[in-house]
Amino acid sequence: MTARTIVLTGATSGIGLATARLLARSGHRLILHGPEPRPAVEPLLAELPAPAPIDYVPGxxxxxxxxxxxxxxVGELTGHVDVLINNAGRPGPPARSLSRDGHEITFQVNYLAAVLLTERLAPLLRGGRVVHVASATHLSASLDADDLGLERHPYSPTIAYARSKLAMVMHALWQARHPGPAIVAISPGVISTGLLHAMYGAGGAPTGHGARNVVQAATAPSLPAGTYLDDGEPARPGRQARDHTAQDALRQATTRLLRPWL
Ligand SMILES: NC(=O)c1ccc[n+]([C@@H]2O[C@H](COP(=O)([O-])OP(=O)(O)OC[C@H]3O[C@@H](n4cnc5c(N)ncnc54)[C@H](OP(=O)(O)O)[C@@H]3O)[C@@H](O)[C@H]2O)c1
Structure with a gap:
């Protein structure tokens, strides 16, 4: 396998950490991210098999x-990124909460940050691929571009989470109709992690199972932009995710929210 330069967010636990292990073993050059400062994750980084260099950037x-x-x-560390894996994610908190930037926190961490990263890294991603780690929960969600912060619609942790994942899939499909990086959206399976247990109770497959699905999406030779894979198999995204008008409305609203950063 050709060694690639791969940026992986949310690499400090769950599916992301298992993905980092698989990618490191294959000799890819990794730029890993997590929310914790480096000293807190040093023991995790030290355990990674590292035939190739590993950088860690907190945020x-x-x-x-x-x-x-x-x-x-990332731009200081490398002039080219082959794959950006937007894996970082959080469950919806018990009650609606706002980020430092004033956005509903689940929507910001899971979706807005991923779009911001994708846009900012686009110049480095020429010919590369973006993997949005979304979720099959997006199938049950609906998104109103006039109420992305869930001010008027009823709030629940699972509603906030599923909407953020629907937004990721919609972004991948919108981007496939426009110039820019090729984005593949995936649902990694139902995987035993802190995030799953916080919202849906015990259960789930081992993290290595989800990681293999992420690695497949990141490294399979030909995956057209806008592909959606559910547990490793091509699948049809939800109805609203496929709706061009809804995609355009989300895009316009997202551009407004991210204007200070783009
Ligand atoms: N588990 C499943 O069944 C399942 C199903 C569908 C989709 N997914 C998706 O898979 C991805 C990985 O989730 P997981 O299940 O592996 O959960 P996880 O173990 O909780 O890992 C989530 C990762 O995101 C990081 N993160 C959380 N909040 C963050 C913030 N505010 N800023 C930056 N990074 C943050 C976490 O950091 P810490 O290490 O500090 O927690 C961790 O590295 C998520 O996008 C999730 O939505 C999971």
Missing amino acids: DFGDLGQAAALADR
Whole structure:
């Protein structure tokens, strides 16, 4: 396998950490991200098989400035990115909460930060691929571009989470109709992690299973832009995700929200 330069967010636990292990073993050059400062994750980094260099860049996506700083740091570390894996994610909190930037926190961490990173790294991604780690929960969600912050619609942790994942899939499909990086969206399976257990209770497959699905999406030779894979198999995204008018409305609203950063 050709060694690639891969940026992986949310590499400090769960599916992301298992993905980092698989990618490191294959000799890819990795730029890993997590919300914790480096000393807190040093033991994890030390355990990674590392035939190739591994960089770590911290950033809490509850602060969009830190997502922008991550992109800037990646630009200092490398002139080219083959794959950006937008894996970082959080469950919806018990009650609606706002980020430092004033956005509903789940929507910001799971979606806005991923779009910001994708846009900022686009110049480095020429010919490369972006993997949005979304979720099959997007199938149950609906998104109103006039109420992305869930001010008027009812809030629940699972509603906030599923909407953020629907937004990721919609972004991948919107981008496939426009010039820019090729984005593949995936649902990694139902995987035993802190995030799953916080919202849906016990259960789930081992993290290595989800990681293999992420690695497949990141490294399979030909995956057309806008592909959606559910547990490793091509699948049809939800109805609203495929709706061009809804995609355009989300895009316009997203551009407004991210204007200070783009
Ligand atoms: N588990 C499943 O069944 C499942 C199903 C569908 C989709 N997914 C998606 O898979 C991805 C990985 O989730 P997981 O299940 O592996 O959960 P996880 O173990 O909780 O890992 C999530 C990763 O995101 C990081 N993160 C959390 N909040 C952050 C913030 N504010 N800023 C920056 N990074 C942050 C976490 O950091 P810490 O290490 O500090 O927690 C961790 O590295 C997520 O996008 C999730 O939505 C998971």
